[in-house]
Amino acid sequence: MSGSDKVTVLNPTGFPPKVVTKPLAPRLSALDGKTVYLVDCRFDDSDVFLKQVQAWFAQHMPSVRTVFKQISSVYLKDDPTTWEEIKARGHAAIVGVGH
Amino acid sequence: MTIEAQYGVPTVAMHTDKFDRVVRSVAAVNGMSELRQVFVPQPVMGKSPAELRAYVDGRDPLTGRPVMQEVIEGLTAPFDGRGIETIEYDRATPRLVEADTEDNLHRLFMENRWTDYLPIVLPTEERVAAMLAATSRKPDEVVGRMRPTHFREAWEYTVEKVAVNAVMAGARPEYFPVVLALAATGVSARGSTTSSMAAMAVVNGPIRNEIKMNAGTGALAPYNHANATIGRAYGLLSQNLQGGSVPGLTYMGSMGNNYAYNSITFPENEERSPWEPFHVQHGFRPSDSTVSVFAGCRSTAYTLGIREKHWREHVANMLRGMDPHIPPVFVLDPITARQFIDRGGFTKKDALIDWIYETARMRASEFWDYQLVQNYLYPRATFGEEPWATKLKAAPDEMIQMYRREDIHVVVVGGETNGYWRIMGASYAKTVSVDDWR
Secondary structure, three states, X not given: OOOOOOEEEEOOOOEOOOEEOOOOOOOOOOOXXXXXXXXXXXXXXXXXXXXXXXXXXXXXXXXXXXXXXXXXXXXXXXXXXXHHHHHHHOOXXXXXXXX | OHHHHHHOOOEEEEEEHHHHHHHHHHHHHXXXXXXXXXXXXXXXXXOOHHHHHHHHHOEOOOOOOEHHHHHXXXXXXXXXXXXXXXXXXXXXXXXXXXXXXXXXXXXXXXXOOOOOOOOOOOOEXXXXXXHHOOOOOOOOOEEEEEOXXXXXXXXXXXXXXXXXXXXXXXXXXXXXXXXXXXXHHOOOOOOOOOOOOEEEEEEEOOHHHHOOOOXXXXXXXXXXXXXXXXXXXXXXXXXXXXXXXXXXXXXXXXXXXXXXXXXXXXXXXXXXXXXXXXXXXXXXXXOOOEEEEEEEEOOEEXXXXXXXXXXXXXXXXXXXXXXXXXXXXXXXXXXXXXXHHHXXXXXXXXXXXXHHHHHOEEEXXXXXXXXXXXXXXXXHHHOOOOOHHHHOOOOOOOEXXXXXXXXXXXXXOOOOOOOEEEEEEOEEEEEEEOHHHO
């Protein structure tokens, strides 16, 4: 075989699953009077960071009620108890910090 | 993503800027490319409250816009028609690459990041067919699914796809059942974690000698064709079959890890070990051939032999030098294995494991203050998961056990040129039959 001959080879990559787009939640018209959950994913001092976000709201948007909430276990586990609480008692969520 | 998509709560995700590409791509493959994401500088870890307040008061390093303005807009600004409809679409993978010259194909494979940047063997149809002839399994049979991180979608692969990667690694057809068994574990050797972990693969049973693997002198080094290419195949098949291993996108290991070049692949030296083989400890017969995979390999401690007077203290010191988040695997030369019997009377591996479990201790306050313990074990403790929930109740100065007993393992390998041995920090994942893939 010379260097200019064409060779057929196989593709080494796997088969990805289909992507199904998911509708996002409708946005709020405003945050005044609403409850925003600050969801700590408990990774690399994210709690310290989110408490600064909470302090920012207290200073700049005091009409917004914030709730600092740590997930129940590690971020690798789903946490339906926490998600249910946020849905029942909150209007919006800020999740951090995905490093 | 779960709160937004499944619970219908408008959400903003905050990340550090180094994770820009990865979090956007994870959102996209999860069908949420319009997910509202805001970025702050890296790192958050170790910064003071005042420094983090400056992040909050500052600007998104990627957009230059005020961080909190983006957060507020992310919760309140309506979508412009995107992100609110359900669409399904395929991402096809062709069987063949368009025919080209060998030089161009080598370049293409490298540009597509399908290699480990060492020369590969091009997977021609002839070579792949020869590989496939070494198993009774059909080419289109699904072997498993794999992904680089918990958050990414798992990709699927067939026997033929595994064969393609085995050819690329330079593996011989007779090694193919071992490579298939590794693929069947579904455990990636190209896991994406900032901690730069690698995998370790231990082969047991008759297959070791059938394919002339080396369990003796230099077993963990590049001195045996089967050890070298099976381990390399494990890495290549992981990166290609899981949907890539691209720095900044599907690989986030900050420093990287040289162990990843062949995933520390070796056979146990069953013939010279004084104990039962690793796979027999895990429910297989001595006549079975298996491969066992470990994840999270990063840390190593080593020493020479175990001394008569202070061997207990020396081993305890080594254990305390490991990060307590990842359990120890004792990788012992046969000389040292026998020394552990002579010094400690550990005639069974289990007896040695019991002793390691009792010996690996540190003060509770030190244990809980490790960053990785904070990230991964402390949350589980507060969730009530044992044994960490009980450990969390310990007084600060109480010496608590660093590991769960079931996470501690012992493997014997080496050529007895001396009694050097090491502790690998590694998490045992599973043992898979090689015979099932013959």
